[in-house]
Amino acid sequence: MENFMDKAKDFYDDYKGIIFSIFFVMLGAFLMFLFFSYKQAQKEQELLEKQKAQALIKQKIEQKINFNKNLQKQIQESLNITADSYLVVDFETEKEYFYKNKNKKQPIASLTKIATSVVALENFLPDTEIQISKEHLKQTENNGLIAGEIFPIKKLLAFMMMVSSNDAAYAVSTSYENKREGFLKMMNLLANRIGMKSTLFFSESGLDLKRSNIAGSYSTVKDISLLVKYFYQNFPEFSKEFSVSNGRFCSKNLCHKTYNTNSLFGTTEVKTILTQKPPYVGPEKEPEIQIEKKPNFDFPILFSKTGYTNLAKQSLAIITEVKDRKIIIVVLGAKKGHRANDVKILTKAVEKYLKEEKK
DSSP states (O other): OHHHHHHHHHHHHHHHHHHHHHHHHHHHHHHHHHHHHHHHHHHHHHHHHHHHHHHHHHHHHHHHHHHHHHHHHHHHHTOOOOSSEEEEEETTTOOEEEEESTTOOEEOGGGHHHHHHHHHHHHSOTTOEEEOOTTGGGSSSOOSOOTTOEEEHHHHHHHHHHHTOHHHHHHHHHTSTTOHHHHHHHHHHHHHHTTOTTOEESOSSOOOOTTSSOOSEEEOHHHHHHHHHHHHHHOHHHHHHHSSSEEEEEOSSOEEEEEOSOGGGSEEEEEEEEOOOSSOOSSOOOOEEEEEEEESOSSOEEEEEEEEETTTEEEEEEEEEETTEEEEEEEEEEOTTOHHHHHHHHHHHHHHHHHHHTO
16 A cells, blocks of 8 residues: 555656646636636627617617607698698708608799709809890780890899799890700709709790690709709808898899798788776776787798799798708699798798607
8 A cells, every 4th residue: 555655656746747737727728718708708798788779779769760750740630731742851951841742743833943043143154244125025024124224144133033023034044145945955954963853944934835734844842942952052142132021133224122022021910909907097098009010930031932823823932940950841833822821831840840859
């Protein structure tokens, strides 16, 4: 027995270094296994937490989207709009808040003049002057222009946009290299260039073509919103010259005092009866009436253009600001006398939506 123990001791003494090495290697391997197992478990836990967080975010986003969709649907169903088609769209994000028949192709009347202005501003030299001729004055309606007047191009365009002058539109188009056809071609090229896929211009004014059942121009509220955005992006300062309640536009010969065809720029007289409250001091007086002028529209108007023909009915396109958002509103085919009210209803609707959306 002693001999065996001695041999074991000798073996231990001879191989203890190896034994300890093996032990520490195995211990190290075990510790490494524990470490990497912990790290793997930690990664899996982190991944699980991340997936849970992403799922929660996704759920909240979906809930917000569903809330917004339901809110939009709820508001839209409550709208009482006379227009055949309309679109309310965010200027920056292009989010469409409310719409009806947004891709319906229909007559647009004098909204055509927005494209007329763009083509003129992009193709005429800034110092161009246009002389009004008797031929120019043969268009429908008389806005007060006189043959022989000479206008700087921008003044004539601003006059045209504010009062929707067909004479001015015709004068502009026929002054383009003396070829009206070339100007109309440029208008249709503009439409194609900015993505107005359902638009066709037959005239510079949008008037219904004579002795026919064909409109001067056809488009959609979607296309018109693209045109309005393009106009304001490129000519914001020029928009200020005609997107006001009234103006004074001077040729080299005389000046014209004008008022905007958009009734949203106007005011309405509000009468309030001021009754004498008891106890009366002295004889009872006749009630006094206080007359106050209130604006027809409670929001700023950055851009405005109206339109009307028998085929198109009433149309209106504006850019306004609601809750610090620039909003484009286009209505086509509104009942006579209702286009402004349609726009007011749509503006209030988007105000309500933006207010509820932030909650």
